Amino acid sequence: MPARLEKSAVTRVRIALYLAPALLLSLLVFFYPICKTIYNSLHELVLGGANAGASRFVGLGNFRFVFKDPLFAESLGHNFLLFLVCVPLLVVLSVAVAVLLNQGMTGWRAYRTIVFIPYVLPIVVVGISFGFMFQLNGVINTAFAALKLDALRVDWLAKSNSAFLVLVVMIVWKELGFGVVIMLARLLSVDESLIEAGRLDGCNSWQLTLRVIVPQMKEIIYFYTVLATITVFTWLFNYVFVLTRGGPGTSTYILELYAYNQAFRYQNRGLSSAVAALIILAVLLVTFLPELRRLAARKEGIEHMRVPRG
Amino acid sequence: MAAGQEFRFAKIVGQVFLVALSLFTLFPIYYIVTASLKGKEEYLLNNLGLPHGVALENFRSLFADFAFVRWLVNSVLVTSLVLVFGLLVCCLAAFALRRYTFRIKGLLLRFIASLMLIPPIIAIVPLFEFFVRIRLINSLAGVIIIYIGFIIPFTIYLVYSFFVTIPGEMIEAGVIDGCRDLRLLFWIFIPLSVPAIVTSIVVNAMWVWNDLLMAMVFLQSDRLKTLMAGLIAFRSRSNINLPLVMAGLLVSTIPIAALYLSGQRLFIKGLMTGLEK
Numbered sequence: 284m285p286a287r288l289e290k291s292a293v294t295r296v297r298i299a300l301y302l303a304p305a306l307l308l309s310l311l312v313f314f315y316p317i318c319k320t321i322y323n324s325l326h327e328l329v330l331g332g333a334n335a336g337a338s339r340f341v342g343l344g345n346f347r348f349v350f351k352d353p354l355f356a357e358s359l360g361h362n363f364l365l366f367l368v369c370v371p372l373l374v375v376l377s378v379a380v381a382v383l384l385n386q387g388m389t390g391w392r393a394y395r396t397i398v399f400i401p402y403v404l405p406i407v408v409v410g411i412s413f414g415f416m417f418q419l420n421g422v423i424n425t426a427f428a429a430l431k432l433d434a435l436r437v438d439w440l441a442k443s444n445s446a447f448l449v450l451v452v453m454i455v456w457k458e459l460g461f462g463v464v465i466m467l468a469r470l471l472s473v474d475e476s477l478i479e480a481g482r483l484d485g486c487n488s489w490q491l492t493l494r495v496i497v498p499q500m501k502e503i504i505y506f507y508t509v510l511a512t513i514t515v516f517t518w519l520f521n522y523v524f525v526l527t528r529g530g531p532g533t534s535t536y537i538l539e540l541y542a543y544n545q546a547f548r549y550q551n552r553g554l555s556s557a558v559a560a561l562i563i564l565a566v567l568l569v570t571f572l573p574e575l576r577r578l579a580a581r582k583e584g585i586e587h588m589r590v591p592r593g
Numbered sequence: 594m595a596a597g598q599e600f601r602f603a604k605i606v607g608q609v610f611l612v613a614l615s616l617f618t619l620f621p622i623y624y625i626v627t628a629s630l631k632g633k634e635e636y637l638l639n640n641l642g643l644p645h646g647v648a649l650e651n652f653r654s655l656f657a658d659f660a661f662v663r664w665l666v667n668s669v670l671v672t673s674l675v676l677v678f679g680l681l682v683c684c685l686a687a688f689a690l691r692r693y694t695f696r697i698k699g700l701l702l703r704f705i706a707s708l709m710l711i712p713p714i715i716a717i718v719p720l721f722e723f724f725v726r727i728r729l730i731n732s733l734a735g736v737i738i739i740y741i742g743f744i745i746p747f748t749i750y751l752v753y754s755f756f757v758t759i760p761g762e763m764i765e766a767g768v769i770d771g772c773r774d775l776r777l778l779f780w781i782f783i784p785l786s787v788p789a790i791v792t793s794i795v796v797n798a799m800w801v802w803n804d805l806l807m808a809m810v811f812l813q814s815d816r817l818k819t820l821m822a823g824l825i826a827f828r829s830r831s832n833i834n835l836p837l838v839m840a841g842l843l844v845s846t847i848p849i850a851a852l853y854l855s856g857q858r859l860f861i862k863g864l865m866t867g868l869e870k
Contacts, residue, residue: 294693297774301689302701304682305745312716312742313708319719380614383607390611397615400622403853405803407821408842411828412625415835422624425641456618464861489603517712521805525825539714546718547810559715566710 317563323556330550345557355558358536361447362516365537369454370511374504376455377462382492384463385470395467402460410525413453414440443534446527450535454522458514462507469503470496513569517562538562629840636836651840661841663816664823669848671737671819672801676794679741683748683793688778690749691756692764702753708746717810724811736811736819740804744797751793751863755786792863795856802849820845 324345326338349355380398384391401409416423417439424436439445473496481495497504520539523529529536529544538558546555628636629651630644655661690698720739721730729735759782767781783790808822815826824841831837853860 295695298689298693298695301685301774305686305749308682308738308742309705309708309745312720312739312745313711315723316716316719317711319722320715323718376614380611383611386607388604388607388611394611394615397618401618403799403850404622404846405821405849407803407805407824408625408846409621411824411838411842412621415628415839416621416624420640422628422640429641456621460618465864468861468864513710513712517714520714521803524805539712542714543717543806546721552718555718559718562712562715566712570707570710 320556320559320563323552324560327553328550341553345553346561349554349557349561352554354533354536355538355541357533358538358541361535361537362519364447365451365454365519366512366515368451369458369515370508372451372455373458373462373511374508376459377466377507378497378500378504380459380463381466381470382496384467385496386488395463398463399460401457402464404457406457406521407525409453409457410522413449414526417449440527441531443531446531446535450522450526453526454515454519457522458511462511465503465507466500469500473499509569513566516565516569625839625843625846628836629843631836633834633836651837652844654837655840655844660815661823661827664818664820665844667733667817667823668802668820668845671733671740672798674737675740675744675801676798678737679744679748679797680790680793682741683745683752684778684783686745687749687753687756688774688782690753691759691782692774692777702750705746705749709750713743713804713806717806721810730811731814731817733812733817736807739807739811740801744793744800748793748797752786752789755789755863756782759785788859788863791856791859795853795860796864798852799849 323338325340325342327341327345329335329337329339380394384395388394415421418424419438419441421439423439427433427435437445439449477495477499478491481491486494517539519537520543523535523537523540524543527535529540539562542555542558542562545551545558627642627644628640630647630649631639632648632650635645635648690702716739724730724735729738763781763785764777767777772780802819803821804819805821805825808819809825812818812822815823818826824838824845827841828838831841
């Protein structure tokens with residue numbers, strides 16, 4: 284039937300028109316940069332001479348250099364340390380707070396609002412404030428002096444260990460609220476009949492929490508752990524840049540800052556791209572390894588869902 | 594009554610924990626607000642306590658600062674344009690995905706979802722070089738395009754997950770009543786997906802307003818900076834007048850916090866529906 288054929292052609296054009304802007308922009312912002320990053324990571328930029336600005340193929344040279352660079356190893360180590368410290372803290376605290384609030388503690392609404400406030404504040408605002416707070420003559424040290432804890436009055440951001448500690452505190456402070464809110468929302472749909480059954484079996488509230496409620500949160504805990512892990516490896520640039528710029532020395536350098544500085548401070552596009560390519564690889568690994576396993580069980584995984592952050 | 598005692602004990606421990614956590618959370622906010630109300634000399638003598646009075650001089654000098662006002666205007670402009678055009682683009686795409694069936698639909702949805710995890714840092718260098726070539730560096734239009742691109746995966750995914758729940762009969766009824774596609778979108782799809790629209794407005798506004806990386810790389814001249822990039826410059830420029838900087842931080846937070854508060858109830862609902870899907 285020609286009429287129908289015509290209609291379907293019109294429909295096809297329509298579909299294409301509706302999708303085109305979104306697809307073109309995704310190609311520009313995601314697809315092209317990923318391809319170009321991989322290309323750049325295998326080339327180096329010719330800086331001087333007749334061919335200045337051209338690309339020269341160097342194979343895995345950039346990667347070899349990066350793997351030998353002590354600063355890269357140090358940055359990667361810091362990312363791992365942040366992963367080991369921040370992710371468990373965020374997961375445990377958000378589950379604990381959510382479970383407590385869900386038990387109808389007095390004032391739980393107020394607590395929920397308070398815990399969520401940092402999520403709304405811009406990282407730049409948080410970073411600048413924490414920077415001022417932890418100055419030698421800052422408000423934290425004034426508070427310690429007032430509490431007669433003079434041993435704790437140090438120049439927080441001038442020493443490696445304490446600067447790293449401040450970074451950890453700031454990340455947990457800012458990120459916790461989001462975790463609490465998604466855990467709480469999951470708790471709202473916990474199967475009440477199971478809790479009732481547990482109660483009839485004589486569980487106390489502590490046992491109920493550990494044996495009945497938390498196991499039901501498995502999926503959301505897993506989801507949040509993946510999310511926090513990705514955050515810690517790939518979304519911390521703003522925190523570090525505002526608070527310490529990697530210092531003192533290189534003690535708070537992370538992968539993203541390494542990639543950023545190689546590109547925009549030292550004009551080493553190839554090295555920067557090699558690190559970016561590694562970050563892409565890591566994200567793919569974290570996302571798709573578990574995904575492949577789960578694909579059989581669930582076709583459409585919300586595990587992908589991520590809320591953009593600054 | 595051992596059980597009752599144990600229960601009461603757990604409750605007390607829980608309350609103590611929550612109070613401690615609240616104090617930890619509120620302290621930096623207390624600090625920002627009080628410091629912004631102090632004079633320069635007053636702050637040097639008393640950085641921890643409450644301010645003597647409500648001195649608004651910091652806010653007055655902030656708004657007399659031409660650069661700061663300019664950054665504020667830039668941020669409002671960039672954020673609102675990104676939201677308007679970004680939502681339009683995403684609603685159209687989500688509409689096509691819901692209304693029609695076509696061969697690569699499933700693939701497309703999975704592709705969009707997987708883009709959500711790509712961190713901005715990896716796109717910076719290629720986009721920078723590309724934008725230098727097409728002369729879109731140092732232009733608000735340039736960053737607006739980039740921001741729209743970055744909000745696409747999340748927004749399409751969220752809006753689509755609401756569009757899917759619209760019953761087919763309703764769409765059929767609209768078609769029988771003679772609604773063309775755009776009318777369907779604006780009269781049936783969008784009104785039925787208000788939580789998703791509000792959630793994406795709030796989440797994306799926070800992301801665009803709060804972003805530093807793109808703003809720093811793509812907007813280098815001082816007068817084109819958005820607030821977040823501006824604040825970094827402002828900090829080093831006014832570092833002897835700390836209360837003034839704190840006032841700047843507070844003012845930069847208020848618009849986005851107000852937007853969040855006004856959409857809060859729908860925001861949590863929208864986010865959860867998206868998550869549960």
